[in-house]
Amino acid sequence: MLVLVATKDLQGTAAGDYCWTVEGELVTPVVAECCTPDTCGCAAGFPGLASSRATTTAKVVDLAHLSERDVRDVIEGALERDGWFELIDPADADELVDEHIECIAAVCASFPVGTVVGRHGSTVFSRTIAQAA
Ligand SMILES: [Zn+2]
Structure with missing residues:
Protein backbone atom coordinates (compact mmCIF):
# COMPACT_ATOMS: atom_id res chain seq x y z
CA MET A 1 0.00 0.00 0.00
CA LEU A 2 1.21 3.50 -0.80
CA VAL A 3 1.78 5.46 2.40
CA LEU A 4 3.69 8.45 3.73
CA VAL A 5 6.55 7.87 6.14
CA ALA A 6 8.80 10.19 8.10
CA THR A 7 12.19 10.78 6.52
CA LYS A 8 15.27 12.80 7.35
CA ASP A 9 16.01 13.02 3.61
CA GLU A 23 12.57 7.59 10.86
CA GLY A 24 10.21 5.52 8.75
CA GLU A 25 7.09 5.82 10.91
CA LEU A 26 3.76 6.42 9.20
CA VAL A 27 2.75 10.09 8.99
CA THR A 28 -0.40 11.92 7.87
CA PRO A 29 -0.91 15.16 5.93
CA VAL A 30 -4.06 15.90 7.96
CA VAL A 31 -3.32 18.47 10.64
CA ALA A 32 -5.36 20.58 13.02
CA GLU A 33 -3.25 23.73 12.97
CA CYS A 34 -3.04 26.21 15.84
CA CYS A 35 -3.76 29.94 15.46
CA THR A 36 -0.11 30.77 14.59
CA PRO A 37 0.81 27.87 12.28
CA ASP A 38 3.68 29.57 10.45
CA THR A 39 5.32 30.78 13.65
CA CYS A 40 5.01 27.52 15.53
CA GLY A 41 5.74 25.32 12.54
CA CYS A 42 2.57 23.24 12.44
CA ALA A 43 1.76 24.73 9.01
CA ALA A 44 4.56 22.59 7.59
CA GLY A 45 4.47 19.43 9.71
CA PHE A 46 3.35 15.88 9.07
CA PRO A 47 2.30 14.31 12.39
CA GLY A 48 3.85 10.92 13.11
CA LEU A 49 1.26 8.25 13.85
CA ALA A 50 3.56 6.39 16.25
CA SER A 51 5.54 9.13 18.00
CA SER A 52 2.86 11.87 17.98
CA ARG A 53 5.69 14.18 16.94
CA ALA A 54 6.07 15.81 13.55
CA THR A 55 8.42 16.26 10.62
CA THR A 56 8.58 18.69 7.71
CA THR A 57 9.78 15.94 5.37
CA ALA A 58 7.79 12.84 4.42
CA LYS A 59 8.40 10.25 1.72
CA VAL A 60 5.99 8.38 -0.53
CA VAL A 61 6.71 4.67 -0.14
CA ASP A 62 5.01 1.42 -1.16
CA LEU A 63 4.82 -0.89 1.85
CA ALA A 64 3.38 -4.06 0.37
CA HIS A 65 2.97 -5.73 3.77
CA LEU A 66 0.49 -3.06 4.92
CA SER A 67 -3.23 -3.26 4.19
CA GLU A 68 -5.67 -0.38 4.44
CA ARG A 69 -7.01 -2.08 7.60
CA ASP A 70 -3.51 -1.92 9.12
CA VAL A 71 -3.17 1.78 8.30
CA ARG A 72 -6.69 2.49 9.64
CA ASP A 73 -5.72 0.75 12.89
CA VAL A 74 -2.60 2.90 13.19
CA ILE A 75 -4.56 6.11 12.51
CA GLU A 76 -7.29 5.12 14.99
CA GLY A 77 -4.66 4.32 17.61
CA ALA A 78 -2.93 7.66 17.13
CA LEU A 79 -6.17 9.68 17.23
CA GLU A 80 -7.30 7.79 20.35
CA ARG A 81 -3.93 8.18 22.12
CA ASP A 82 -3.72 11.88 21.27
CA GLY A 83 -7.22 12.56 22.58
CA TRP A 84 -8.93 13.54 19.33
CA PHE A 85 -11.82 11.14 19.84
CA GLU A 86 -12.67 12.91 23.12
CA LEU A 87 -13.30 16.09 21.11
CA ILE A 88 -15.71 14.69 18.53
CA ASP A 89 -18.97 12.78 18.42
CA PRO A 90 -18.06 9.06 18.50
CA ALA A 91 -20.32 8.59 15.48
CA ASP A 92 -17.87 10.76 13.51
CA ALA A 93 -14.75 8.74 14.38
CA ASP A 94 -14.84 6.56 11.24
CA GLU A 95 -15.30 9.65 9.09
CA LEU A 96 -12.21 11.24 10.65
CA VAL A 97 -10.17 8.10 9.96
CA ASP A 98 -11.56 8.05 6.40
CA GLU A 99 -10.32 11.60 5.89
CA HIS A 100 -6.79 10.60 6.88
CA ILE A 101 -6.88 7.53 4.59
CA GLU A 102 -8.23 9.59 1.68
CA CYS A 103 -5.68 12.38 2.11
CA ILE A 104 -2.78 9.94 2.39
CA ALA A 105 -4.01 8.19 -0.79
CA ALA A 106 -4.44 11.51 -2.62
CA VAL A 113 7.30 6.46 -5.03
CA GLY A 114 10.43 7.85 -3.41
CA THR A 115 9.38 11.49 -3.64
CA VAL A 116 10.13 13.56 -0.56
CA VAL A 117 7.20 15.87 0.07
CA GLY A 118 6.65 18.96 2.16
CA ARG A 119 3.44 20.60 3.29
CA HIS A 120 2.17 24.14 3.73
CA GLY A 121 -1.38 24.34 5.00
CA SER A 122 -3.51 22.14 2.77
CA THR A 123 -0.90 22.03 0.00
CA VAL A 124 1.56 19.14 -0.28
CA PHE A 125 4.44 19.62 -2.70
CA SER A 126 7.49 17.74 -3.95
CA ARG A 127 10.76 18.66 -2.27
CA THR A 128 12.71 16.34 -4.51
CA ILE A 129 14.79 18.18 -7.07
CA ALA A 130 14.56 16.61 -10.51
CA GLN A 131 18.00 15.75 -11.86
CA ALA A 132 19.11 14.73 -15.30
CA ALA A 133 20.75 11.31 -15.43
ZN1 LIG B 1 0.95 25.47 15.58
Whole structure:
Protein backbone atom coordinates (compact mmCIF):
# COMPACT_ATOMS: atom_id res chain seq x y z
CA MET A 1 0.00 0.00 0.00
CA LEU A 2 1.21 3.50 -0.80
CA VAL A 3 1.78 5.46 2.40
CA LEU A 4 3.69 8.45 3.73
CA VAL A 5 6.55 7.87 6.14
CA ALA A 6 8.80 10.19 8.10
CA THR A 7 12.19 10.78 6.52
CA LYS A 8 15.27 12.80 7.35
CA ASP A 9 16.01 13.02 3.61
CA LEU A 10 16.29 16.67 2.50
CA GLN A 11 16.04 17.86 6.12
CA GLY A 12 17.76 21.24 6.45
CA THR A 13 17.25 22.17 2.81
CA ALA A 14 14.34 24.48 3.66
CA ALA A 15 14.15 27.20 6.30
CA GLY A 16 12.42 26.04 9.46
CA ASP A 17 12.90 22.31 8.84
CA TYR A 18 12.38 20.00 11.79
CA CYS A 19 12.11 16.26 12.23
CA TRP A 20 11.05 15.01 15.67
CA THR A 21 9.50 11.81 14.32
CA VAL A 22 10.99 8.33 14.25
CA GLU A 23 12.57 7.59 10.86
CA GLY A 24 10.21 5.52 8.75
CA GLU A 25 7.09 5.82 10.91
CA LEU A 26 3.76 6.42 9.20
CA VAL A 27 2.75 10.09 8.99
CA THR A 28 -0.40 11.92 7.87
CA PRO A 29 -0.91 15.16 5.93
CA VAL A 30 -4.06 15.90 7.96
CA VAL A 31 -3.32 18.47 10.64
CA ALA A 32 -5.36 20.58 13.02
CA GLU A 33 -3.25 23.73 12.97
CA CYS A 34 -3.04 26.21 15.84
CA CYS A 35 -3.76 29.94 15.46
CA THR A 36 -0.11 30.77 14.59
CA PRO A 37 0.81 27.87 12.28
CA ASP A 38 3.68 29.57 10.45
CA THR A 39 5.32 30.78 13.65
CA CYS A 40 5.01 27.52 15.53
CA GLY A 41 5.74 25.32 12.54
CA CYS A 42 2.57 23.24 12.44
CA ALA A 43 1.76 24.73 9.01
CA ALA A 44 4.56 22.59 7.59
CA GLY A 45 4.47 19.43 9.71
CA PHE A 46 3.35 15.88 9.07
CA PRO A 47 2.30 14.31 12.39
CA GLY A 48 3.85 10.92 13.11
CA LEU A 49 1.26 8.25 13.85
CA ALA A 50 3.56 6.39 16.25
CA SER A 51 5.54 9.13 18.00
CA SER A 52 2.86 11.87 17.98
CA ARG A 53 5.69 14.18 16.94
CA ALA A 54 6.07 15.81 13.55
CA THR A 55 8.42 16.26 10.62
CA THR A 56 8.58 18.69 7.71
CA THR A 57 9.78 15.94 5.37
CA ALA A 58 7.79 12.84 4.42
CA LYS A 59 8.40 10.25 1.72
CA VAL A 60 5.99 8.38 -0.53
CA VAL A 61 6.71 4.67 -0.14
CA ASP A 62 5.01 1.42 -1.16
CA LEU A 63 4.82 -0.89 1.85
CA ALA A 64 3.38 -4.06 0.37
CA HIS A 65 2.97 -5.73 3.77
CA LEU A 66 0.49 -3.06 4.92
CA SER A 67 -3.23 -3.26 4.19
CA GLU A 68 -5.67 -0.38 4.44
CA ARG A 69 -7.01 -2.08 7.60
CA ASP A 70 -3.51 -1.92 9.12
CA VAL A 71 -3.17 1.78 8.30
CA ARG A 72 -6.69 2.49 9.64
CA ASP A 73 -5.72 0.75 12.89
CA VAL A 74 -2.60 2.90 13.19
CA ILE A 75 -4.56 6.11 12.51
CA GLU A 76 -7.29 5.12 14.99
CA GLY A 77 -4.66 4.32 17.61
CA ALA A 78 -2.93 7.66 17.13
CA LEU A 79 -6.17 9.68 17.23
CA GLU A 80 -7.30 7.79 20.35
CA ARG A 81 -3.93 8.18 22.12
CA ASP A 82 -3.72 11.88 21.27
CA GLY A 83 -7.22 12.56 22.58
CA TRP A 84 -8.93 13.54 19.33
CA PHE A 85 -11.82 11.14 19.84
CA GLU A 86 -12.67 12.91 23.12
CA LEU A 87 -13.30 16.09 21.11
CA ILE A 88 -15.71 14.69 18.53
CA ASP A 89 -18.97 12.78 18.42
CA PRO A 90 -18.06 9.06 18.50
CA ALA A 91 -20.32 8.59 15.48
CA ASP A 92 -17.87 10.76 13.51
CA ALA A 93 -14.75 8.74 14.38
CA ASP A 94 -14.84 6.56 11.24
CA GLU A 95 -15.30 9.65 9.09
CA LEU A 96 -12.21 11.24 10.65
CA VAL A 97 -10.17 8.10 9.96
CA ASP A 98 -11.56 8.05 6.40
CA GLU A 99 -10.32 11.60 5.89
CA HIS A 100 -6.79 10.60 6.88
CA ILE A 101 -6.88 7.53 4.59
CA GLU A 102 -8.23 9.59 1.68
CA CYS A 103 -5.68 12.38 2.11
CA ILE A 104 -2.78 9.94 2.39
CA ALA A 105 -4.01 8.19 -0.79
CA ALA A 106 -4.44 11.51 -2.62
CA VAL A 107 -0.90 12.62 -1.80
CA CYS A 108 0.58 9.22 -2.70
CA ALA A 109 -1.32 9.22 -6.02
CA SER A 110 0.16 12.61 -6.91
CA PHE A 111 3.87 11.79 -6.64
CA PRO A 112 6.12 8.91 -7.70
CA VAL A 113 7.30 6.46 -5.03
CA GLY A 114 10.43 7.85 -3.41
CA THR A 115 9.38 11.49 -3.64
CA VAL A 116 10.13 13.56 -0.56
CA VAL A 117 7.20 15.87 0.07
CA GLY A 118 6.65 18.96 2.16
CA ARG A 119 3.44 20.60 3.29
CA HIS A 120 2.17 24.14 3.73
CA GLY A 121 -1.38 24.34 5.00
CA SER A 122 -3.51 22.14 2.77
CA THR A 123 -0.90 22.03 0.00
CA VAL A 124 1.56 19.14 -0.28
CA PHE A 125 4.44 19.62 -2.70
CA SER A 126 7.49 17.74 -3.95
CA ARG A 127 10.76 18.66 -2.27
CA THR A 128 12.71 16.34 -4.51
CA ILE A 129 14.79 18.18 -7.07
CA ALA A 130 14.56 16.61 -10.51
CA GLN A 131 18.00 15.75 -11.86
CA ALA A 132 19.11 14.73 -15.30
CA ALA A 133 20.75 11.31 -15.43
ZN1 LIG B 1 0.95 25.47 15.58
